[in-house]
Amino acid sequence: MNSEKVINHIVKWLKEYATNANIKGFVIGISGGIDSALTSTLCAKTGLDLLCLEMPIHQADNQVSRAKNHIKWLQDNFKNVAVKTVELTPVFDALVSSFPAVDNEEERFMALANTRARLRMTSLYYFAALHGYLVAGTGNKVEDFGVGFYTKYGDGGVDLSPIADLLKTEVYNLAAFLNVNKEILEAAPTDGLWGDDRTDEDQIGASYPELEWAMKMVEEGKNSADFEGRQLEVFKIYKRFNTANKHKMLPIPVCEIPNELKS
Secondary structure, three states: OOHHHHHHHHHHHHHHHHHHOOOOEEEEEOOOOHHHHHHHHHHHOOOOEEEEEEOOOOOOHHHHHHHHHHHHHHHHHOOOEEEEEOOOHHHHHHHHHHOOOOOOHHHHHHHHHHHHHHHHHHHHHHHHHHHOEEEEOOOOHHHHHHOOOOOOOOOOOOOEOOOOOOOHHHHHHHHHHOOOOHHHHHOOOOOOOOOOOOOHHHHHOOOHHHHHHHHHHHHOOOOHHHOOHHHHHHHHHHHHHHHHOHHHHOOOOOOOOOHHHHO
16 A cells, blocks of 8 residues: 555545535544544645544543544644544433433443444534534444444444545554554554443454454455354454444435335
8 A cells, every 4th residue: 555645645535525515624533543543634634624522421541641642743733723622421421310220230331332422423513513514534444344333323423434445454554654643553442432441352352454354355255164263253253243233334224115005
């Protein structure tokens, strides 16, 4: 991959899309992770306005510090970057307290995980509408089209997706080329929805390079019978997530009414 040419291509695409839509800039949520770091840097390079939102919800301290450090790095390198912090912890807690009690707290905890992402999406669109910006998505190819590892109507709710055709390893390569902070490059990927230090690999059961391999195998028409050992395990993990999350990757089902029933 020619990193410089890919970067220039994405930046040009972003700028042309915003300009043709008569939009002044972009808003993006900064999590302290690699995907939002790369996407925000690419948006900043367009020269258009970029509003970076910090939206902590019971966030781990290291995630918050990485996000703050990245925004400082952006502002040190680009004059078009602004930042706002929206403390969503009390909003989340108030919402939780308004829901009825349940017997199984673990089920309640699981049900609420994606709520954090949806609160952040709501905040992003508030500021986008306020300033005339587009919400820039941070999903990569493996997450968006492979295992569906994102929240429907949460971080999946965006206006455009600059890095959705990049594998996770390619995201790291471009971020390193752009000199994104070392602490972000070295941090284990996490969705930050749990308030603890669990990683994406902890949740999925496979690393991103392994998932990229499985995605390639599926594209080549391979099946479980072609593998054994760890490869078979990873292939099954990929297929399980891909199947379970199809509802995120396909258009919303529409019940089509036969013409004879309408006449």
